[in-house]
Structure formats: structure tokens, C-alpha cells
Amino acid sequence: MTSTKKKRKPTSSLLARRQVAASSSLATTKPLPSKLSRKLIRSHHTAQKRLSQAIQQNDTTAITTLTSQLSSSTGNLEAYQRASVSGQSSKRGGDSSKILVDWFLQLGLPKPGHAQNPNPNHPNDRGPPSAYRLLEIGCLSPSNAIHSYFPNSYRTLLDLNSLHPEIIKQDFMTFPVPKSVDEGYDVVSCSLVLNYVPTPVGRGDMLKHISLFMEQALQKRRQRLNLGLNSSSGPQPRRDIESENTETETGRKGAKDACWDDSLPALFLVLPAPCVTNSRYLTEKKLGEIMTSLGYEVVRRKLSPKLVYYLYKYIGNGKGGAFKKVELLPGGKRNNFAIVVE
Numbered sequence: 493m494t495s496t497k498k499k500r501k502p503t504s505s506l507l508a509r510r511q512v513a514a515s516s517s518l519a520t521t522k523p524l525p526s527k528l529s530r531k532l533i534r535s536h537h538t539a540q541k542r543l544s545q546a547i548q549q550n551d552t553t554a555i556t557t558l559t560s561q562l563s564s565s566t567g568n569l570e571a572y573q574r575a576s577v578s579g580q581s582s583k584r585g586g587d588s589s590k591i592l593v594d595w596f597l598q599l600g601l602p603k604p605g606h607a608q609n610p611n612p613n614h615p616n617d618r619g620p621p622s623a624y625r626l627l628e629i630g631c632l633s634p635s636n637a638i639h640s641y642f643p644n645s646y647r648t649l650l651d652l653n654s655l656h657p658e659i660i661k662q663d664f665m666t667f668p669v670p671k672s673v674d675e676g677y678d679v680v681s682c683s684l685v686l687n688y689v690p691t692p693v694g695r696g697d698m699l700k701h702i703s704l705f706m707e708q709a710l711q712k713r714r715q716r717l718n719l720g721l722n723s724s725s726g727p728q729p730r731r732d733i734e735s736e737n738t739e740t741e742t743g744r745k746g747a748k749d750a751c752w753d754d755s756l757p758a759l760f761l762v763l764p765a766p767c768v769t770n771s772r773y774l775t776e777k778k779l780g781e782i783m784t785s786l787g788y789e790v791v792r793r794k795l796s797p798k799l800v801y802y803l804y805k806y807i808g809n810g811k812g813g814a815f816k817k818v819e820l821l822p823g824g825k826r827n828n829f830a831i832v833v834e
């Protein structure tokens with residue numbers, strides 16, 4: 493027998509009780525229940541998207557309502573960030589940067605600041621220490637997997653809102669490329685940030701801004717290679733790399749022959765999988781075309797049911813060019829995620 497009992501619509505007092513429960517959960521540092529964190533993340537994204545539409549349409553009533561929703565205790569950026577931190581707990585699959593660490597190990601990238609492995613034939617020749625730096629855009633915590641790789645003198649962590657003293661409160665879009673090449677960044681991590689940017693043009697601009705940092709790192713690497721500082725006695729890649737590659741990963745070349753910094757400058761990009769698997773305007777092919785035009789090639793890729801991870805090497809000399817919002821896959825059940833490069 494099927495039940496005829498209807499789901500009761502929450503009354504305003506029930507909604508108010510739920511709001512109070514959500515804000516008191518947010519007041520503690522304990523991970524939030526997964527249902528609550530998913531709900532907070534979803535409603536923050538939806539409100540943000542509506543706000544950007546309202547701004548484009550100059551709809552002042554909607555702008556006021558959505559701005560107040562986005563500054564309420566359960567709708568604001570910090571609530572969203574706390575919900576995202578809960579989603580990163582090891583019980584819920586851990587943070588995305590553990591994939592980056594796995595890839596670095598596969599590629600034989602030593603921890604920065606570590607002396608290189610001795611050459612077995614010349615044990616006293618350790619070569620120059622590996623000194624390369626990480627810029628993380630949109631950082632919630634300085635204790636994720638990647639942070640055990642980069643000691644804190646080799647990393648800069650940014651976020652629009654900082655949840656920790658080490659994280660600089662900074663909009664990446666106004667963060668300048670360092671004047672000194674030695675203070676530049678060889679690895680940029682942009683995990684689940686591009687999808688946070690509210691407009692397609694804003695996403696294209698973010699990729700272009702990242703490329704300025706990558707270009708600086710590429711010039712630095714070229715100088716180093718010209719000076720002959722890239723010792724082949726550096727740490728050798730792990731021997732088992734080929735057997736570790738899965739179907740969803742694209743090996744750029746046999747890592748056995750690679751120098752330790754062959755994959756630098758590198759961009760780690762993570763997006764929710766539906767951004768490329770179920771969007772009307774963006775497919776993996778189109779994302780690939782955009783990235784190639786900006787000067788990147790894929791070194792590693794992994795698709796999980798929820799997320800898609802890419803490790804790109806910046807090789808420069810991108811052809812550039814514009815990418816518009818063009819419908820590629822029509823259909824009612826698709827999302828509207830797009831990247832526009834102007």
C-alpha cells in the first residue's frame with residue numbers, strides 16, 4: 493500500500509527553528525552534519541548566482557533581498573566556508589589536494605626546500621635544493637594534504653575571507669604578480685574556486701590572471717635551465733608510476749626520463765564534475781581548447797563522480813583568442829556553467 497501522507501511544508505516557525513539550529517551548529521568548530529553542509533553550500537551558490545543575475549538586470553528589490561540573505565549568519569561566506577570545511581573532513585573523502593600530492597609523488601616532485609636525493613654514483617653530489625613555491629587561491633585551512641608538502645615559507649594562501657591567521661584575506665583578482673621572480677609561484681592551486689566566481693567572463697578573467705603568474709614562473713625556469721642548474725642527479729621519479737596511472741589519468745610522457753621540475757609551472761584545477769559533464773556550454777573538449785589557447789597542456793586528469801581534477805603544465809605561447817558562451821549540448825536537464833574568455 494502506498495502512503496498518502498503528504499510531506500508537510502515547513503511553517504515559518506519551523507523554518508526559524510531550522511535557521512537557529514543551523515547557526516548554532518556553525519558557531520562550533522565541529523564538522524557540520526553532511527546534509528546541513530550540503531544545504532548551506534547549495535543555497536549560498538544559488539543566492540550568489542541570483543544576485544549576479546539581479547545585478548545584470550538592475551533588479552533593485554532582488555538585489556536587496558539577496559544581499560541580506562548573503563549576509564545572514566547562515567547565508568554568508570563564512571557559513572559557506574565552514575560548510576565546505578566540513579565537506580573536506582577525512583570521513584567524507586578528504587580534501588581535493590590529496591590528489592595533487594599523489595600526482596606530485598608520481599611525477600617525482602620533491603618537497604620544496606629538501607635537498608635532492610643523492611646520485612647513487614656520486615653520493616656527495618646532491619644538486620641544488622628544490623625551491624619552488626605554491627600559491628593557493630581560495631584556501632579554507634592550512635592543514636590540508638598539500639600543506640604537509642609545502643612548508644610555510646614556500647606557500648602563500650589566499651581567500652576572500654580568512655578562517656586562519658596564515659590565510660591572507662585577499663581577492664586573487666587584485667593580487668599582483670610578485671615583482672621579484674624569486675618570490676613568484678611555480679604551482680597555483682585553484683580548487684573549487686572557478687565555479688564560485690559568479691560570471692562566465694569572471695571565470696575567464698581568473699584563468700587569464702593565473703596565467704600571468706605561470707608566465708613569470710616559466711621565465712624563471714627557462715633562466716634556471718639556461719644556467720644549467722637543473723641537475724640530472726635530482727630526485728628520480730618513482731619507478732612504479734606507469735602502473736599507477738588509471739584510465740582516467742593522462743600521462744604526458746614517461747616520467748622515468750623526467751627531471752624533477754619537468755612538470756612546472758603547474759596549475760591544479762578542480763571543478764565539480766557536472767561543470768564539464770553536464771553543462772550546456774562547457775564540455776571537457778571546450779575546456780581543453782580554452783586551456784590550450786592560454787598556453788597549458790594536461791599532465792594528469794581524474795574524473796570522480798563528484799569532481800574533476802586537472803594538473804596542467806604551463807608551456808606558454810598560447811594562441812589566445814576569444815571563447816564565447818555557445819550552446820554545445822542542448823537539453824532541459826543540463827546546467828548553465830560556462831567560461832567566457834574575452
Ligand SMILES: C[S@@+](CC[C@H](N)C(=O)[O-])C[C@H]1O[C@@H](n2cnc3c(N)ncnc32)[C@H](O)[C@@H]1O
Pocket residue numbers: 569573576580587588629630631632650651652653662663664665682683684685688689762
Ligand atoms: C568551495 S571553497 C573551496 C575551498 C578549497 N580550495 C577546496 O578545494 O575545498 C571556495 C573558496 O574560494 C574562495 N574564493 C572565491 N573567489 C575568490 C577570489 N577571487 N579570491 C580569493 N578567494 C576566492 C571563497 O571565498 C571560498 O572560500
